[in-house]
Amino acid sequence: MELAISVIVGFMILGALYAIHARDLLSAVIAGGIVGYGLVICFLLLKAPDLAIVQIVVETITLIIMVAVVLDSSREEAFTKPDSKGYVTAATAIVIMAVLFYFLVVSSASLDRLGEGELxxxxxxxxxxxxxxxxxxxxxxxxxxxxxxxxxxxxxxxxxxxxxxxxxxxxxxxx
Amino acid sequence: MKGMTVVVKKTTQLIAGLVFLYGIYIIIHGHLTPGGGFAGGVILAGSFILLILAYGSDFLHLVREEAGTTLYENLAILVVLVLALSGLLLGTHVFFLNWAPKGVAGELISAGLLPLYNIFIGIEVAASILSIFLALVIFKEEITK
Amino acid sequence: MTVYWLCFILFLTGLYGVITRRNLVKIAISLSIMEFSIFLLLALVGYADGAVAPIVDPADPFKVYVDPLPQAMVLTAIVIGLATTAMLMAVIIRLYRKYGTFDIREIKNLRG
Known part of the structure; x- marks a missing residue:
């Protein structure tokens, strides 16, 4: 069970990375849809049929709205050459992520293993x-x-x- | 926004009613099977969105249609509030009191007030999402004009 | 345990997108990715091995059920997420009509 969900979450991470780095905005929106529909399968595996029903319809409507907005305006990603300010924001992002990761490592000691948590x-x-x-x-x-x-x-x-x-x-x- | 081809329009005619019925089924069986007001409301809005996308907004003569949906949305949340307050009128001091008789668990008419909450939350969610969509469509209309 | 880490990495991916991207549509996509990772975490916390979905069978009520509380929280949060994403897209399309670009740096420089 945990392996199946891990594989799907791995695909969701790949889709998210592509959505963030794609040049074309339309393909970025569609790749964002991978994350949403992968979440539907995760909900089904986690025995949450209510959430799966809601998520699949909501994701479809979100995609319709986003695709309509992108097709109505420019599809080009505003891409410029990386400058010094870009490096500063990337460094800031990495520092924030490292801090959050440290807190995950600290708090993971008190997390239950998947499926063994008490209610x-x-x-x-x-x-x-x-x-x-x-x-x-x-x-x-x-x-x-x-x-x-x-x-x-x-x-x-x-x-x-x-x-x-x-x-x-x-x-x-x-x- | 122009509509799509004849094939799409005819298929939408056949399907949209069934999607609407499925949404109603999800809402009124919310206390028995997976689903409920939130899921069914989104599906109801989805059936209308299907119609708007297939037929295009020219066909529907949308001018200030979102006034109607916002009215339903506000009335539905008002009814939910009145139902929640109705427990107070009976002399108890509990908000969201489920005072109606519970019936036999597992039958359609059971669970006291919960089916009513489901129905009105479903109307509220459907009207909200539909008015968001209609606002975007009407905005696009005005821009292209 | 792995799946919690992967879920956190998904959250970090969304956060990275929000901080470093300049395109407004991509920021909206990254925000919804962060939202999805939170939903997944809450559903994971409620899961129990060998449990069934939280629909009670009146004939046989003594089974192990998945925790219904996180599911009820996530159920409402998904619908709210749709409404807030639509509101974000409304702001974005309004900005595009005014400035003609999705780039936040250019919008900041224009000051129209």
């Missing part, structure tokens, strides 16, 4: 959840009964994002 947080959500909520699907039970506040908050964030898009696109810009 410390949510044992009470699983025990007797069907009697408490009446819902056979435990994810729906957690989403709307035990964690109703979170769902309401996320729905509010969704509305805010929609209002933001409408505000940005409906104002008439100065030429």
């Amino acid at each position: 410390r947080m949510s044992q009470s959500y699983i025990e007797g959840a069907v009697e408490k909520t009446g819902s056979v699907n435990l994810v729906t039970g957690v989403l709307f009964d035990f964690r109703g506040y979170d769902t309401l908050g996320e729905a509010t964030v969704l509305i805010t994002a929609v209002l933001g898009v409408l505000t940005i696109l409906r104002i008439k810009g100065k030429k």
Whole structure:
């Protein structure tokens, strides 16, 4: 199980690297799709069918929007010769990544091996959840009964994002 | 934005209704099978996006259509809020109280208020994503004009 | 354990893209890659060996189930991710209409 997921995540890393370095923006967007669709397979292997259903549709709509934006404007990557400022940002990125990697090494001591973690947080959500909520699907039970506040908050964030898009696109810009 | 060829239009006519029905199925079986309001809502929006892409925005005469979708979105989240507050009206002090009778677990009419939450969250998600898409389409229309 | 490291490397790839790229579309792609790696990490934390998907069979309710809490969190976060990505693309297409380029350096120099 862990091997299969590792292979898929490896492909996702390759797709991400190509998406970052591609000259053509359209192929960068499509290569970004590799990451999203690979995530769908990972969710299926990790026994999360709810997430797989949502992710496959969301990834398709995201790709439609991104491809529409890229085809509507320029496909050229703004590529210039590496100058001193470019080296400075690359060095900054490597320093930040090294710091984060150090914290991963420190914290990996307390990580459980894959599949052997105990359900410390949510044992009470699983025990007797069907009697408490009446819902056979435990994810729906957690989403709307035990964690109703979170769902309401996320729905509010969704509305805010929609209002933001409408505000940005409906104002008439100065030429 | 012009539409696509006749083949695509005819196939879309046949498929879009089925996709819409599948979204409704996912939403109302949200407490029994994988899926629920969020998944089904995105699928509902997907069926409309399929129609818009195949027929093109010329065919649909989009002017200020996103006013309708934002209305549905706001009404749906308002209903969710009222349902969440309805537990308070019964004299208890619990937000998001599942006060309706639970029924037999595993049947379609069961789980108290959860199917209602699923339905209204589904409407809200579908309307949100559709209004984002419509805003982008209308923006492109105005630019090309 | 390997898969956690690979997941972290995916996150670092996205971070590298956000810091070093100059094209706005590529920054948006890198941000969504970082987002996907976080979703994957949360799903990995909830996984248990030999567990089944969190759908209870009323006839046989005593099985081992995958942790439903991270799945519920990720489920909402995916939809939010779509909305925020669309908002980012709206900002980007607005900037392109105003300045005619995706390059953040040029946009910074123009000050229109």
